[in-house]
Amino acid sequence: MSEATSRRPAEHGVREARDLLAARTRSAEVPAPPGWNETLEVLLSHRSVRAYRPDPLPEGTVETLVAAAQSASSSSNLQCWSVVAVEDPARKARLAALSSGQGYIVEAPLFLVWLVDLARLERIAAERGITAEALAYLEALTLATVDCALAAQNAVVAAESLGLGCVYIGAIRNHPIEVAKELALPPNVFALAGLVVGWPDPKVSTAVKPRLPQEAVLFREQYASGPVQRAAVARYDETLRAFQAERSMKVQDWSEQALNRVKDAPGHDGRVRLREALEALGFGLK
Amino acid sequence: MSEATSRRPAEHGVREARDLLAARTRSAEVPAPPGWNETLEVLLSHRSVRAYRPDPLPEGTVETLVAAAQSASSSSNLQCWSVVAVEDPARKARLAALSSGQGYIVEAPLFLVWLVDLARLERIAAERGITAEALAYLEALTLATVDCALAAQNAVVAAESLGLGCVYIGAIRNHPIEVAKELALPPNVFALAGLVVGWPDPKVSTAVKPRLPQEAVLFREQYASGPVQRAAVARYDETLRAFQAERSMKVQDWSEQALNRVKDAPGHDGRVRLREALEALGFGLK
Numbered sequence: 188m189s190e191a192t193s194r195r196p197a198e199h200g201v202r203e204a205r206d207l208l209a210a211r212t213r214s215a216e217v218p219a220p221p222g223w224n225e226t227l228e229v230l231l232s233h234r235s236v237r238a239y240r241p242d243p244l245p246e247g248t249v250e251t252l253v254a255a256a257q258s259a260s261s262s263s264n265l266q267c268w269s270v271v272a273v274e275d276p277a278r279k280a281r282l283a284a285l286s287s288g289q290g291y292i293v294e295a296p297l298f299l300v301w302l303v304d305l306a307r308l309e310r311i312a313a314e315r316g317i318t319a320e321a322l323a324y325l326e327a328l329t330l331a332t333v334d335c336a337l338a339a340q341n342a343v344v345a346a347e348s349l350g351l352g353c354v355y356i357g358a359i360r361n362h363p364i365e366v367a368k369e370l371a372l373p374p375n376v377f378a379l380a381g382l383v384v385g386w387p388d389p390k391v392s393t394a395v396k397p398r399l400p401q402e403a404v405l406f407r408e409q410y411a412s413g414p415v416q417r418a419a420v421a422r423y424d425e426t427l428r429a430f431q432a433e434r435s436m437k438v439q440d441w442s443e444q445a446l447n448r449v450k451d452a453p454g455h456d457g458r459v460r461l462r463e464a465l466e467a468l469g470f471g472l473k
Numbered sequence: 474m475s476e477a478t479s480r481r482p483a484e485h486g487v488r489e490a491r492d493l494l495a496a497r498t499r500s501a502e503v504p505a506p507p508g509w510n511e512t513l514e515v516l517l518s519h520r521s522v523r524a525y526r527p528d529p530l531p532e533g534t535v536e537t538l539v540a541a542a543q544s545a546s547s548s549s550n551l552q553c554w555s556v557v558a559v560e561d562p563a564r565k566a567r568l569a570a571l572s573s574g575q576g577y578i579v580e581a582p583l584f585l586v587w588l589v590d591l592a593r594l595e596r597i598a599a600e601r602g603i604t605a606e607a608l609a610y611l612e613a614l615t616l617a618t619v620d621c622a623l624a625a626q627n628a629v630v631a632a633e634s635l636g637l638g639c640v641y642i643g644a645i646r647n648h649p650i651e652v653a654k655e656l657a658l659p660p661n662v663f664a665l666a667g668l669v670v671g672w673p674d675p676k677v678s679t680a681v682k683p684r685l686p687q688e689a690v691l692f693r694e695q696y697a698s699g700p701v702q703r704a705a706v707a708r709y710d711e712t713l714r715a716f717q718a719e720r721s722m723k724v725q726d727w728s729e730q731a732l733n734r735v736k737d738a739p740g741h742d743g744r745v746r747l748r749e750a751l752e753a754l755g756f757g758l759k
Contacts, residue, residue, distance in 0.1 A: 208537075211540055211544055218533035218537075220537035221537065221635060222636075225511045226512045226630060226631070227634055229512045229545050230631055232544075233545065235542045244507070245503060248507050249691070250506075250691070251506035253691045254687075257498070258517050258518075259629075260521055262641070262643045263731075264730070266684060270692070271693070271694065271695065272692070274693075275694055303546050308732070308735055310698070310702065311728050312735070314703075315732065318731060318736070319736055320735070320736060320737050320738045321735040321737060321738055324747065325738055325741050325748045326758060327739075330643060332615065333622045336626070337626045339627040340622070340628060341516055343546070348511075349508050350508075355546045357616060357619070360612065370696055373696065374488070376491075379615075394537055396550065398552060401540075401543075403555075404539065404552065404590075405535070405558065406555065406556070406557045408557065408558075410656055410662065412504040416593060416596065420593070421596075437613075441550070445551055446603060446605070450605055450606060450607070452606045452607055452713045453607050453612050458610070459612070461610065473748065
């Protein structure tokens with residue numbers, strides 16, 4: 188048993204584990220974890236934070252989050268991502284305006300923009316007079332998107348372990364070309380996701396959001412569609428209604444919420460034309 | 474040792490933080506972290522594990538890893554991912570053969586295949602006679618790829634906190650259609666990444682791999698290409714040569730290694746034709 192698991196008296200850990208698992212899964216059927224430690228506590232306690240104190244971050248925070256991000260796996264060690272740390276209030280406001288005007292981007296001290304970055308390898312190749320053929324394929328974008336997301340998630344876990352709160356901003360993809368201009372991105376670099384980082388406002392309560400029952404997302408040996416998924420989704424619709432009622436939120440089935448989000452073509456120019464935007468930014472997508 | 478002393482005296486934490494940061498960045502310039510905790514230790518200690526003991530995982534491991542995965546953020550709570558847990562030796566062997574025959578897939582007790590999953594929402598829409606227009610766009614694939622990678626990375630962090638080792642298998646994309654058949658995936662589901670999970674073989678040493686200097690990946694306010702990147706890459710070439718020499722590995726500049734990986738079109742059928750494969754699997758990619 189590692190020092191981590193031995194740190195907490197067993198009963199305390201087990202109770203906490205069960206409480207957090209119950210909050211996330213709302214199911215009595217998920218077995219107890221094989222061990223418990225602070226890292227599992229951080230992971231299972233995640234909630235997106237949308238209200239921040241304006242207080243600055245301690246020195247070294249950005250570098251520590253990026254060191255955590257760099258510690259994530261990278262396919263063939265290609266490290267096809269970069270990150271821009273934006274702290275200038277005027278730039279944060281412009282990026283917020285480009286991302287559906289989400290106020291917490293301005294409110295929080297730090298806005299990290301995670302970049303799919305094929306430019307570094309393109310430049311190294313160009314300096315040697317080589318064409319980096321592989322980078323012109325959808326595979327390269329996929330590989331870099333995965334690497335970038337793994338890095339960003341490690342930064343989130345690091346931030347939350349330090350008591351900071353975060354929220355991802357997918358809406359940074361609403362206007363990819365304008366965002367690229369704002370951040371002076373060279374060709375072959377694309378802003379995949381924004382991440383707000385700051386001190387959660389203690390006056391605004393947050394809660395662990397329940398997710399789909401594990402039967403809907405975890406399969407053994409082979410995928411199971413049909414009845415299993417249907418029953419799990421129906422159960423989740425109920426779970427989420429109960430959660431919304433507890434939190435005095437608008438009560439609506441998850442199925443309905445999700446359908447409202449996906450029934451029409453993406454509303455924003457950049458998202459409905461992401462393929463064209465990526466091509467304009469230099470990506471091959473073969 | 475009493476619990477008080479095992480709670481890591483400050484000096485111990487600081488020394489450990491500096492050691493791990495130094496191993497990852499090989500730079501004296503990265504400032505000390507604003508705090509230190511077990512989660513940062515887990516994150517910064519990451520190394521990919523490619524040799525495993527065959528021992529089974531304790532009960533509840535898979536469910537705990539998936540609960541951690543489900544705790545990651547999900548864009549608009551759409552939860553566009555699923556995971557197949559493969560433990561059957563014959564199926565692991567077939568998947569290994571489809572992924573460049575990497576032996577540790579068979580050796581380790583668990584192989585998780587992380588799936589981009591637009592089928593769940595497609596089905597919910599179809600049951601209501603609705604066409605989920607948004608799912609036919611590259612944006613949907615991008616959103617789901619990010620969600621799936623965030624989930625997978627949380628599972629990795631959870632596993633490593635429990636003393637388990639992991640390695641991602643991007644080569645699961647070498648043969649997307651054959652992998653979809655093996656896992657009985659419905660249309661609109663795609664195996665994005667494999668993840669081997671098991672007990673690291675203590676006889677095989679692993680090391681924290683140094684990454685690019687932060688100047689190459691972390692920018693303030695705007696992206697900086699050119700001289701800054703060039704100098705950072707040159708420094709990293711040296712760092713990696715030193716690391717390879719320490720580990721008795723083949724000594725080769727990172728730039729060269731990376732170029733060898735990207736100078737030609739992707740070698741595997743599935744990767745060079747990922748776009749066609751995804752279209753064949755039902756993805757729109759508009």
